Amino acid sequence: MNTAPVRLLSLRYGLLGLPLAFAALPIYVHVPKLYADQAGLSLALVGTILLLTRVVDALSDPLIGWASDRILSRRRLIALALPLLAVGVGGLLAPPAGAGGVWLAGLLVVVTFGYSLATINHGAWGAELGEGSDMRTRLVAAREGFGLFGVLLAAALPGLLASNAEAGLARTGAVFVAVLALVALVSLPGMPAGQRPVARPESPWAALRGALSDKPFAALLGVFALNGIAAAVPASTVLFFVADVVRREDLSGLFLAIYFLAGAAGLPLWVSLARRVGKARAWLAGMGLAMAVFAWAALIGPGDTLAFGAICVLSGLALGADLALPPALLADQLARRRAGCAGACFGWWAFVTKANLALAAGLALPLLGGLGYAPGAREEGAMAALSAVYAVLPLVLKSMAAVALWRWRRIMEGETQ
Template structure:
């Protein structure tokens, strides 16, 4: 694939990632301070909206695939982008008397728009790539766009000081519009005529076993990755005693390290494949996180090294499994004779969102078991570092055993050239004997 097309495609990842900082950090704090809603109701509304949001990705994926023969993913993105822009605009600038209903409607509209942009966007990327190398490049460039979007949000937040939400809203709208214009230059490949739909049961029955394994690994790994993100601000403030400005600098270092390391991971994946590259990234991240459990006040420099090393693994930790999922989605589409890219990434999106919810649902209740003060400060480093590192080591062990099983098989069930399956060989031999 030409680099210009990759850049044009990767542009949409920026506003999607840019949205994360205000949505998950500033929105809860803003609404919790409103007299008509308060802290408890804000948490309940956001939790309920997130539960509903878990179901929208697979539902949208199935809908998109059913209508793929008539409606290109770009059209769905054009429908979702105004919903995303309008929902985020209203969500980020609530009136002083905004209540629970206002929050529920605006955050639900934002989530719905995000789904109608993100699911077809990922599915389109899987359609664009034809070879494993293409899938790696698409996923890597998309991850680069995501990291740059997060960096831009951090920089704008620092520049805007206290009144950050209106600035972030305007920047997100401009990025979203620019990304849509960039996508005009990305090729849109036609599909065969006709509309074909399958039930969820048939879809799961035809899902490659490698995709099921990959979804499980992704869920575990994303949960482990989301735990430090959930506890980062608490860890920096209570354990390291850092200011908000210093915390922002460390986050910036983390994401810049991710951007710098992406070309190295892509080069390694060309030599050893996505599974082994992902395995190495998981191991490096787990090992780099362990020292954070022993840091304390005055150890900001050592924690900067932790951020540098773990940030360097971020790109491979996200891009490599996404590239594998894209390859498996293409294999499933070819096996069924119909598009299944959106359904595959609908399940992927649901697993990602479930991981974020699980991370908060595990780490925060565990932390609340310790009394505020010294006991909680002593437990926080272990929950921040050792718990996610332990889960990542478990994922690494599972991936080591299954990494050769995460490869797509063709319609006849014959595995790729990287793997030999004895059962398939026996079936082929029996078929040859019958022909004799």
């Protein structure tokens, strides 16, 4: 195989992951405070708007995936989604004077629809572009690697562009629009369009049920859900852990940067390991690394700064496996069994991804309160509760995910016999 065209294809395809990941972070991190401070909206109203739009967003993902299989090519659907993202993110991060709840809700709908349409079809497009198992892994790794750099860029820009938070976010929105336009010009023209849409008489519900009735796909989706919750629980509690267990809140940004950079650096390693031992075994190795790291984190105490930095490096490396290998396994499965249904399957995948974040927050934060922890608590019992939720709970969930992945391998072995 001539590797130069493959590398160029991976680069152009993966580059689109940067603005898509860039778009997600400000919406979840900065928008609530921006609209409470600048627009004067109550936290209750902002929270209600965000909750309702997230619920609608998650529930609509399978339907967007179903429709995407039947309307236009992946490339054209992505091209239609990007202007929605540009208008939505730019408008949300630079609200005009007098912007209120209607402005926030309307633009959130625009952003979430555009984001879902783009990400679902970007994932399905990668599955259709890959001509072999190794190439599909390369495409996914490129997408997730650029995505990590997009997250880092979105996190750093507001503070770098202005000392004032509102001005920094407005300028970040402008930079996002420019980056999105530039990436679109590089990633879309002249690229293969993906599989042609296929018109089918079945209803959306029948098609979506049909995707879930595929036993290997449903089992892989279950593994992905368990593993995703295991990863989202520490993500929801890490800032509390750094502040009250490690007691180095001033280094929170550095720890997060180390984590994401290690994840990006580890992607080529997981691609290479998957080539040698197979994707499922490589993912199991990544889960094993994560479980060892969680066990170590449970022993961390005040002042263990270097140890927690090492934990960030190792857990970041494990993150690379979670990012690159599950979608590559799905792409392989679609290439063998579900031609023409990639959008529906990636729609379910996107739904589970978003549900994981909600379930993790809904599980971890109330559990912390029930165990007696409150932000700022330094009592031994409160710290033990925080360590248990941050480290022990993900360790248990990762173990369950590893068992489920092993069983999924057995299902796939039975399918191939």
